Amino acid sequence: MDKIQKIVSLCKRRGFVFPGSEIYNGLANTWDYGPLGAQLVKNIKDLWWKRFVEDREDIVGLQSGIIMNSKVWQASGHLKNFADPLVECEKCKKRFRQDQVKDRCPDCSGILTAPKQFNLMLKTFIGPIEDKSSEVYLRPETAQGMFINYKLVKDSMRLQIPFGIAQIGKAFRNEITPGNFIFRVLEFEQMEIEYFCEEKDWQKYFDYWQKQMANWLKYISLSNYKIREHQKDELSHYSKKTIDFEYKFPFGQKELYGLAYRTDFDLKAHGFKNPAHVIEPTFGVERTFLALLCEAYCEEDKRIVLRLDTKLAPYKAAVFPLLANKPKLVKKAREIFNSLKTNMPIAWDDRGNIGKRYYSQDEIGTPYCLTIDFQTLEDDTLTIRDRDTMKQKRIKANALTQEFVKNP
Secondary structure (H helix, E strand, C coil): CCHHHHHHHHHHHCCCEEECCHHHCCCCCCEEECHHHHHHHHHHHHHHHHHHHHCCCCEEECCCCCEECHHHHHHHCHHHHCEEEEEEECCCCCEEEHHHCCCECCCCCCEECCCEEEECCEEEECCCCCCHHHEEEECCCCHHHHHHCHHHHHHHCCCCCCEEEEEEEEEECCCCCCCCCCCCCCEEEEEEEEEEECHHHHHHHHHHHHHHHHHHHHHCCCCCEEEEECCHHHCCCCCCEEEEEEEEECCEEEEEEEEEEEECHHHHHCCCCCCCEEEEEEEEHHHHHHHHHHHHEEEECCEEEECCCCCCCCCCEEEEECCCCCHHHHHHHHHHHHHHHCCCCEEECCCCCHHHHHHHHHHCCCCEEEEECHHHHHHCEEEEEECCCCCEEEEEHHHHHHHHHHCC
């Protein structure tokens, strides 16, 4: 079993990611996030929002609608340009992106047709009648919501360029190519910034945001990446320069994040006068999630360990009573658990022997395990065990909060 299959298995077994609609035989390229996955996603987004919005004076947040007037997509060029060349298998009728396959269908070895353009936008209808006048689209990117609200945000918040608008939100693309687990999906989430500047300053801010994105990757402990600049024939219709931060996934070197200079294309297309120019750093939530798991997954002797950064781990610690059939130990452990859970996500585990509990928490990335034993009842100390080193030490129960502040 290769690494990505092991990660998929772990995600399902331990409550990170489940196949979408599994009880009805699933739906291609859709996934649901279980309890631990939902917490990890939240941690990623919370850290990103704090770093790029709350801790800065030049960026404000926005939450725009998934469904917008279709004229938005007409003006932005998506209705005309947002398409991939696809080929179709004459035998099994499956479609694939031209750049993802060679001469034959990868599923059945059938002959492939000549490529045809296929729009990636998902269409729906508003109202009881499904006709041209009621057509709308699920947004394929979050950016246009920030562009159409540019002046409203600028005026209401009394901003002067350079400034940015940030948004975390869902986007939808009618992807045909199978997506390597959660790498390529129909419904995904973007953490995105549109940074508005003078045309003469675009290169300065492009370089600045490249450094900021690299610093973010370091901050969340992702290192296995390289930067690749798009060639002219790869550039999107709105872009003058784009680079990708490509991560070395088990299935190959693939795009993790993107940084684009969109010029004044979008604001001009939406009719704004004297439009600013735009630098766009884009961070994918699902791809961040997957890269973190790939980087953190480790097999050591008899245990599987997710070496997630402490600030990202779904649980910051787990509390164990040494024996589940000793009421005094359980009561004391519950007191400590209750005192901690209001300040951080924390797990309770009293199943099986202590060694199995340690390994179970290692597998989901819990940085610390706290064991309440008979000595705890005497001197109010407990054992704290480190996930990565497996070393243990005794500390006072009332020093736990300070310990976690020291090792966030």
